[in-house]
Amino acid sequence: MSIIIDAELCTGCASCMESCIYDAIELDNNIAKVLPNCTLCRACIEACPEEAISLERDDAKAQKVDISQFKGVWVVAEHYKNKIQKVSFQLLSKGRELADILQVNLTFVILGTDFDDKLEEFSQYGMDEIIYIKSPILKDYYSDLYTKVITELVLETQPEIILIGATATGRDFAPRVAKRLRAGLTADCTGLEIDLETRNLLQTRPTYGGTIMATIRTPSSRPQMATVRAGIFKMPEKIKKNVNIRKIEYEFKEQDSVSKIVKVISKTKTPVNLEDAKIIVAGGRGVGSKENFKLIEDLANVLGAELGGSRITIELNWLDPDRQIGQTGVTVSPKLYIACGISGAIQHIVGMENSNIIVAINKDPDAPIFNFAHYGIVGNLHEIIPILIEEIKIMNLNKE
Amino acid sequence: MCVKQVPGVSEVRIDPKTNTLVREGVLSIINPNDRNALELALILKEEHKVEVIALSMGPPQAEEVLREALAMGIDKAILLSDKAFAGADTLATSHTLALAIKKVLKEFDSEENYLIICGAQAVDGDTGQVPPELAEELGIPQITYVQNLLLSEDKIIVERKFRATEIVVIETKLPALISVLIDINKPRYPSMAGIMKAYEKANVIYFDSMALNADSSKIGLNGSMTEVKKIFFPERKVNPIMLEGSTEEVVRKLCQYLKDDKIF
Numbered sequence: 001m002s003i004i005i006d007a008e009l010c011t012g013c014a015s016c017m018e019s020c021i022y023d024a025i026e027l028d029n030n031i032a033k034v035l036p037n038c039t040l041c042r043a044c045i046e047a048c049p050e051e052a053i054s055l056e057r058d059d060a061k062a063q064k065v066d067i068s069q070f071k072g073v074w075v076v077a078e079h080y081k082n083k084i085q086k087v088s089f090q091l092l093s094k095g096r097e098l099a100d101i102l103q104v105n106l107t108f109v110i111l112g113t114d115f116d117d118k119l120e121e122f123s124q125y126g127m128d129e130i131i132y133i134k135s136p137i138l139k140d141y142y143s144d145l146y147t148k149v150i151t152e153l154v155l156e157t158q159p160e161i162i163l164i165g166a167t168a169t170g171r172d173f174a175p176r177v178a179k180r181l182r183a184g185l186t187a188d189c190t191g192l193e194i195d196l197e198t199r200n201l202l203q204t205r206p207t208y209g210g211t212i213m214a215t216i217r218t219p220s221s222r223p224q225m226a227t228v229r230a231g232i233f234k235m236p237e238k239i240k241k242n243v244n245i246r247k248i249e250y251e252f253k254e255q256d257s258v259s260k261i262v263k264v265i266s267k268t269k270t271p272v273n274l275e276d277a278k279i280i281v282a283g284g285r286g287v288g289s290k291e292n293f294k295l296i297e298d299l300a301n302v303l304g305a306e307l308g309g310s311r312i313t314i315e316l317n318w319l320d321p322d323r324q325i326g327q328t329g330v331t332v333s334p335k336l337y338i339a340c341g342i343s344g345a346i347q348h349i350v351g352m353e354n355s356n357i358i359v360a361i362n363k364d365p366d367a368p369i370f371n372f373a374h375y376g377i378v379g380n381l382h383e384i385i386p387i388l389i390e391e392i393k394i395m396n397l398n399k400e
Numbered sequence: 401m402c403v404k405q406v407p408g409v410s411e412v413r414i415d416p417k418t419n420t421l422v423r424e425g426v427l428s429i430i431n432p433n434d435r436n437a438l439e440l441a442l443i444l445k446e447e448h449k450v451e452v453i454a455l456s457m458g459p460p461q462a463e464e465v466l467r468e469a470l471a472m473g474i475d476k477a478i479l480l481s482d483k484a485f486a487g488a489d490t491l492a493t494s495h496t497l498a499l500a501i502k503k504v505l506k507e508f509d510s511e512e513n514y515l516i517i518c519g520a521q522a523v524d525g526d527t528g529q530v531p532p533e534l535a536e537e538l539g540i541p542q543i544t545y546v547q548n549l550l551l552s553e554d555k556i557i558v559e560r561k562f563r564a565t566e567i568v569v570i571e572t573k574l575p576a577l578i579s580v581l582i583d584i585n586k587p588r589y590p591s592m593a594g595i596m597k598a599y600e601k602a603n604v605i606y607f608d609s610m611a612l613n614a615d616s617s618k619i620g621l622n623g624s625m626t627e628v629k630k631i632f633f634p635e636r637k638v639n640p641i642m643l644e645g646s647t648e649e650v651v652r653k654l655c656q657y658l659k660d661d662k663i664f
């Protein structure tokens with residue numbers, strides 16, 4: 001199997017070289033040549049304006065499944081302390097959109113206990129069906145139990161798309177389920193679309209720390225599974241609708257779970273809730289010191305905002321780890337995001353670019369953050385923020 | 401334990417003018433999380449006299465990361481390298497790694513008492529999917545996002561980070577697989593003697609698809625269910641409204657805009 005370049009069609013335009021993140025194409029006599037370190041990722045095939053690049057496949061492609069047998073979109077619920085997590089509801093709103101395009105049902109799958117009297121409330125979130133797998137042990141999360149139940153259910157009902165929150169829980173069981181089903185799974189998606197002709201789910205996700213976006217599809221197998229970031233899609237509107245509820249009392253055997261939960265340790269002081277915050281004030285290295293963060297905190301306080309930061313502020317111990325925003329922290333989408341002394345590295349951007357309004361304060365006019373901001377202020381944050389705080393205080397007084 | 405060679409991503413940048421990748425000076429490194437996996441394996445080796453084997457799948461250049469692992473003190477290094485492995489997604493990668501692990505286990509007397517340590521995620525693809533898929537294929541339990549581990553006889557007790565502020569303590573019997581976070585330890589630097597040994601004496605063992613007796617429909621591109629349709633650079637939003645004037649003016653303008661936007 002290899003990438004083939006048609007020397008007749010190749011114009012030496014180098015588009016393929018630019019698309020190659022592995023540096024595995026060079027120009028030889030003005031014709032593209034593939035080097036041994038090619039990983040067959042196929043980015044160059046899409047990039048070539050002349051359609052001069054193709055993939056030569058062996059015949060051994062895995063046995064084809066009849067993908068037309070698979071119908072329907074699923075969202076698997078995540079819950080903690082008997083509360084369904086926001087990301088699951090956000091996935092329902094995206095799931096509704098996908099199901100409508102495909103003209104199929106949207107199913108909410110809950111593995112838990114004590115949800116009986118909450119199903120009515122959940123049914124306002126736009127699904128057509130709820131499958132509720134009930135067992136006392138499902139109060140907590142166990143990877144082997146989730147894997148067992150979900151695979152059984154998939155084999156029985158054959159959905160074409162399964163959406164799961166890209167959390168420590170979702171990213172734990174989704175791969176295990178995918179492996180058991182031999183299904184394709186895309187991690188940490190930030191965009192989902194349908195190619196109606198093939199019914200393929202086009203899954204867009206950041207890679208290389210968000211430097212590059214990749215769109216991935218699963219053309220020849222079903223279900224198509226994706227874990228999806230929290231905070232990317234909006235909460236669904238509540239609607240009145242007839243929802244079919246299927247409740248299954250599930251009995252596990254002793255040997256179904258090998259692992260035991262010994263205990264849960266909470267480190268909480270006051271819980272940080274960046275995901276739900278309406279306003280976030282975030283500081284970066286430009287804040288200068290732990291002491292100086294007091295200023296950022298003051299701004300957050302007058303705005304009733306949550307405090308966040310770039311990774312460096314966490315590494316320097318200026319802020320607690322749960323306040324990190326970005327690729328390796330949380331993804332947020334507040335109404336207002338004020339970035340103070342943050343340069344706007346792509347790993348930070350992917351965590352906050354969905355905010356409605358972004359304000360950037362940075363003394364460097366060329367800081368990349370300004371490419372993403374709605375309002376930019378070039379200047380010293382230590383001079384600007386105290387005055388901003390005073391102005392907001394006055395506004396707050398006038399409101400009262 | 402499983403190590404992956406990755407490009408040093410912190411250095412992968414986009415040239416804002418041409419919107420292309422800047423690759424100059426981008427070196428290949430051991431995936432950061434895998435250094436922690438290595439360190440943990442070495443600690444277990446010292447405390448429990450276990451044998452540590454590092455496994456990597458990749459092109460021949462990946463031998464470098466295995467040399468580094470040998471220099472840190474592992475006992476044996478195996479590189480899975482074959483053109484037929486190329487283009488693998490996590491499903492095919494985990495299958496290939498599992499074949500090699502089964503092969504190695506067969507050569508040992510005990511196929512029961514083993515622990516697989518992976519990094520929680522690789523910085524290039526950043527999927528974190530290989531560890532659970534590998535555990536599933538081996539038919540053993542997995543615990544991901546581990547930040548502390550206690551090994552005693554035939555069981556492990558680990559601390560798994562599952563929310564920003566919550567840790568769950570889980571106990572499971574061996575054999576098992578864990579994937580570790582950066583917080584679990586501070587990886588050591590190889591000693592001079594270790595480096596000498598790794599480069600002069602130690603061998604990296606190579607397995608190709610023949611050696612693994614691999615089914616060609618389950619490895620590389622053929623064994624992959626996902627397919628990259630396209631790769632692109634994140635879209636840049638343009639034309640921010642830049643606020644100018646004295647500090648007071650700028651602040652007042654900002655507040656006015658935010659009022660107009662119904663934020664205030």
Ligand SMILES: Cc1cc2nc3c(=O)[nH]c(=O)nc-3n(C[C@H](O)[C@H](O)[C@H](O)COP(=O)(O)OP(=O)(O)OC[C@H]3O[C@@H](n4cnc5c(N)ncnc54)[C@H](O)[C@@H]3O)c2cc1C
Nearest residue numbers: 284285286310311326327328329341342343348363364381
């Ligand atoms: C795999 C990987 C994952 C990562 N994940 C994340 C992540 O999740 N979140 C994250 O944030 N980062 C992440 N990073 C790090 C990221 O690449 C950047 O290093 C980081 O975001 C930079 O933080 P910063 O903007 O605060 O600091 P800097 O880049 O140092 O920027 C500081 C800015 O402050 C400005 N400044 C300085 N003084 C003042 C002043 N007095 N007034 C106004 N402006 C001032 C400067 O002009 C500069 O633009 C990750 C990196 C990698 C490799």
Ligand SMILES: Nc1ncnc2c1ncn2[C@@H]1O[C@H](COP(=O)(O)O)[C@@H](O)[C@H]1O
Nearest residue numbers: 402403457518519521522527528529530
């Ligand atoms: N090609 C590979 N060779 C060896 N180990 C790998 C490979 N790919 C992934 N892994 C292991 O799986 C972990 C998670 O990788 P990923 O699923 O790619 O994010 C890594 O930290 C490694 O421990």
